[in-house]
Amino acid sequence: MHRTNRLWLPAYCSPDGLLPKVQETRSLFESRPYAFPDFVGRAYAFLKSNDVRKMGFEFHADQALPCKWKCPDESLFAADLAIYAQTGHYPFNKGKLGGGFNEKALGAAVHHGTINIDFGGSHVGYMPGKKGGSFGQVWRPQVSAPSPNCGYLSVLTSEFQKVFNDATNNILIYQPPGEKVFVNVPNEYVQPNWSSLAIKLLIDTDTLTYGEVEYEPMALQTHFPIGRSLFVLSDAFLDGLTAEERVRLMTPEPTPIGCSLSPKYFNIFDVDAEVDSHGLPQQRLLPYMKYILAARHAPPLLKAAIINTNIEHNRLTDMTRTEAFRPYAFASFSGVFIDLFDEASGRYGVLFQPLAIAIKPAGRQREIELLPGEIHERFDKLTPAVPAVPMEDVLRSASFESWTDAYTFEVK
Ligand SMILES: [Zn+2]
DSSP states (O other), X not given: OOOOSGGGSOGGGOTTSOOOOOOOHHHHXXXXXXXXXXXXXXXXXXXXXXXXXXXXXXXXXXXXXXXXXXXXXXXXXXXXXXXXXHHSSOOEEOEXXXXXXXXXXXXXXXXHOSEEEEEEOOEEEEEOOGGGXXXXXXXXXXXXXXXXXXXXXXHHHHHXXXXXXXXXXXXXXXXXXXXXXXXXXXXXXXXXXXXXXXXXXXXXXXXHEEEEOOOOTTXXXXXXXXXXXXXXXXXXXXXXXXXXXXXXXXXXXXXXXXXXXXXXXXXXXXXXXXXXTTSOBSSTTGGGHXXXXXXXXXXXXXXXXXXXXXXXXXXXXXXXXXXXXXXXXXXXXXXXXXXXEETTTTEEEXXXXXXXXXXXXXXXXXXXXXXXXXXXXXXXXXXXXXXXSOHHHHHSOSOOHHHHHHOOOOOO
8 A cells, every 4th residue: 555644745845736937046147147236237228228119118217216126134235326326216115025025015116107127136145265155144244254144034944954954964875785775764754743843844755765664573674763764765766866876875874865855855844834725825935945955056045045036026027917007117127136245345245147037018918028048148248328326426436346256156
C-alpha cells in the first residue's frame, strides 16, 4: 500500500498545485545592473523615444507624476534623490516595507498626474568583496557594522532558514554494504506533530523515497534510533545528483543531505500563517519559500527580492488593468534595488537590475511588457535624458562608477 505524508500539507503547499513561474536569477543577472541614477536617465530617454510612441503611449513630461514603490530603508535614499534630480519633482510614494506595492495609493496618484511613471521593487544589500562579494547585508555606518538587508525580508525568511538548515544537517543518507541507499529522517520532518515549532518542514516521501525500510529483527541495518524514520531513497533523487554529490552521499557512513535537499524533495510552511477563504496565504511569498531557501544560484535574500518584485509588480499591473484606471497611462519600471555602502563617498549607493517594464497607454486595459534581456538591449543604446536638476547638485556626485565598480558579482 502506497502511503504518503502529503496529506499533512496545507493546500497551498501541495506539490500537485502548479505555481506561476518567477524569473530565474541566472538569466536576470547575466547583465550587469545599472547605477540607479543612470537607469532613471535612460528610462526617461526611453519614454521620449519613438519606440514608446509606437506602443501608443504619449509621454508629456508636464503631466507625468514620478512615483516610487520600495522599502523605506534609508540605504535606498539615493533612488529618491535621483528621481527628484531627473524630473524636478518629488516622487509619490506607493511603497511599503519590504518593497511592497501599496494598492491604496494608486487612486490618489492618478489624481495628481494622469501619467504615472513608476519605479519600484524589493531591495537586497550587497557587500563588495573578493569572489564577487556577498548579498543579504549592507554596511551601516552609524553602528559600524553590517546588518541584514532587506531587514523585512530577512525577518520573514529567517525562521524558515533555521528549520531548513537543521533539516539539511540532520537528514542522513547512507548505503549499508549490499543494501539499497537509505535516508534516515528525524520524525519532525516526516509528520508535523513531531515538531513543536510553528514552521514545519516535511520531506516529500513521494519523491524522495520508495517508502519505509521494512524492519527485520535479524538485519541490524534496518534498525533505527528513537525519533527517526528510515526510508529507501528513490532512484529519481539519486539520478538527479551530480557525480560529486554521489561520492559524498553514497557511503556506508551516514552523511547529512546538505544542499542536495532541493525544492522537489521537501515542503515547508508556517501553521500560524494567515490564509484566506481559498486557503491561500496573505503573504504571497510563502508558497515560494522553499525555492528561496534551496536556491542554488542565488543567495536567499536576493532570490526573495526577485520573487517579491515579481509578485508586487503583478499587484501593480493587475490593478492598473481594472476599469477605474483605464483612462490613465502607466509606465512601470520594476526591478531589484541593490544597495551598498560606497567607501569612496562615505554614503550609500544604489544599483538597479530591471526585471520588467510595463507600458499601459491611456484608455487601454492591457499593458505592453518588455523582457529583461530586451530592456538591457534597448537601454544600453540610449543616452540618458538630461536631468531637470544636475545629478551632482542633488547626489553630490556626477559619476557613479565607484558604485558599479564595487559590484563584481557574476552568475555561475
Ligand atoms: Zn528593506
